[in-house]
Amino acid sequence: MDQRVKPAPHEIRRARSDNPKMRERDLAAQLGISEAELVAAHCGEGVLRVEARANDLLTGLEAVGEVMALTRNDSAVHEKIGIYDKVVTGDHSALALGENIDLRIFPKVWKHGFAVEKRDGDDVRHSLQFFDTAGDAVHKVHLRPASNLYAYQKLVARLQSADQSPAIAVEPAPAHMDAEVSGTPTDAAALRESWSRLTDVHEFFGMLRKLKLGRRQAMRMVGADYAWQLEAGVVPLMFERAVADEMPIMCFVGNRGCIQIHSGPVRNIKPMGPWLNVMDETFHLHLRTDHVAEVWAVRKPTKDGHVTSLEAYDADGRMIIQFFGKRHEGEVERADWRALAESLPRLAAPVAA
Structure with a gap:
């Protein structure tokens, strides 16, 4: 991410309205901010901040029924349609072991969360989006026509954050897990x-x-x-x-x-x-x-x-x-x-x- 002065939340919202078709990730990169900062700027305008409590999310999602789970990195996007079930919670790692949605989650990495509503004509699309300390997406849950909206709304209310400010603090991303290790290697x-x-x-x-x-x-x-x-x-x-x-x-x-x-x-x-x-x-x-x-x-x-x-x-x-x-x-x-x-x-x- 570059060192230029970051745009204020109202400037981010204006850029979003001027570029309605651009993907959030691409617009954030163009603005020199993280995707989480882009989403946060819309708090109060279709976005609600939620706490990034991964274990509570996992235990609450089964009642929501069929959803689409999305996990990505810079080069691949992985989407699965199914139900969050066979959940195993844990502070260091948590699991969802369902037939279609199969996840290994590391809760301590999760930092920022948002419940997002997007209007598409007469339709409203709902999603839960979670990000790490650098503001990079770690996991998203998108509702589908068969989802239980009432159970989703109950889960959002349970996770709702007291802090609804439209700005968040992000930190530089740590070295990636697969980085080469300097020094004398093992023989x-x-x-x-x-x-x-x-x-x-x-x-x-x-x-x-x-x-x-x-x-x-x-x-x-x-x-x-x-x-x-x-x-x-x-x-x-x-x-x-x-x-x-x-x-x-x-x-x-x-x-x-x-x-x-x-x-x-x-x-x-x-x-x-x-x-x-x-x-x-x-x-x-x-x-x-x-x-x-x-x-x-x-x-x-x-x-x-x-x-x-x-x-x-x-x-x-x-x-x-x-x-x-x-x-x-x-x-x-x-x-x-x-x-x-x-x-x-x-x-x-x-x-x-």
């Missing part, structure tokens, strides 16, 4: 030893933190039996083959405050310019393929045998999107997914460490 032998002793994919991040390594640093060091770099354009090819084989996959898109997961087949792929779009009945994905700078295939040992992921990164080393074959705890990896991942074209000259 490859120590990394391979730790990697070989993994018993669950969820142990991977803890291993990296203990060894003081970034994800791509580890992949470059560990050896091609555990991680190998693919051609940067393989993600559309992966989708093409998964659709042709009706193969159920898992697709993860996340940011610091939330990870959202699709599990199941994908069917309707629509490229449009740089965007790869999945437009299925309960799953929509919008991926900027031109942002993908590196793709890695990664094998992680588990107690059920190794599992294979595809991981796409942007030019700054941030993970954009991650894929697995659909599986449940205690199941071996799907043979068709493993074969697909291992058949994708490898990069002829991998990036040096």
Whole structure:
């Protein structure tokens, strides 16, 4: 974000009215502010500030019924239509484990929240929008025609903030989770030893933190039996083959405050310019393929045998999107997914460490 003087709330509202068709995220960038500041400027004009209490949100949303859950980062937007159920609350992490809405939430990252009403002719569209300390979106919930508006209004009243001012304070974004770690890295032998002793994919991040390594640093060091770099354009090819084989996959898109997961087949792929779009009945994905700078295939040992992921990164080393074959705890990896991942074209000259 640049260092120019930020516009006042009334100036932000005027810019919004002058650009009614522009996406909030794009208008905020044009104004040199965060998306949360843009939304906050409209408090009292279709926007109500709510407290970013992720656990209370999760427990209150089931009664609202069918909604659309949206989680995004700079390069991918992941949308799922369904119900928030099978909720597990927690201070460090919280979960929604429903059939369609499957989330991993990190409540301490959530800072700002808003209930937003938008008029579209005679219709009013309702959403709950949550942001981190930098004002970047972590998660949004959009009501649908089948949603229970009364339950939604009760939830909004429960979360309503005493502070309804149209300005918020934001802080610079912290270093991203996948950042390279400076200093003397762990030697490859120590990394391979730790990697070989993994018993669950969820142990991977803890291993990296203990060894003081970034994800791509580890992949470059560990050896091609555990991680190998693919051609940067393989993600559309992966989708093409998964659709042709009706193969159920898992697709993860996340940011610091939330990870959202699709599990199941994908069917309707629509490229449009740089965007790869999945437009299925309960799953929509919008991926900027031109942002993908590196793709890695990664094998992680588990107690059920190794599992294979595809991981796409942007030019700054941030993970954009991650894929697995659909599986449940205690199941071996799907043979068709493993074969697909291992058949994708490898990069002829991998990036040096």
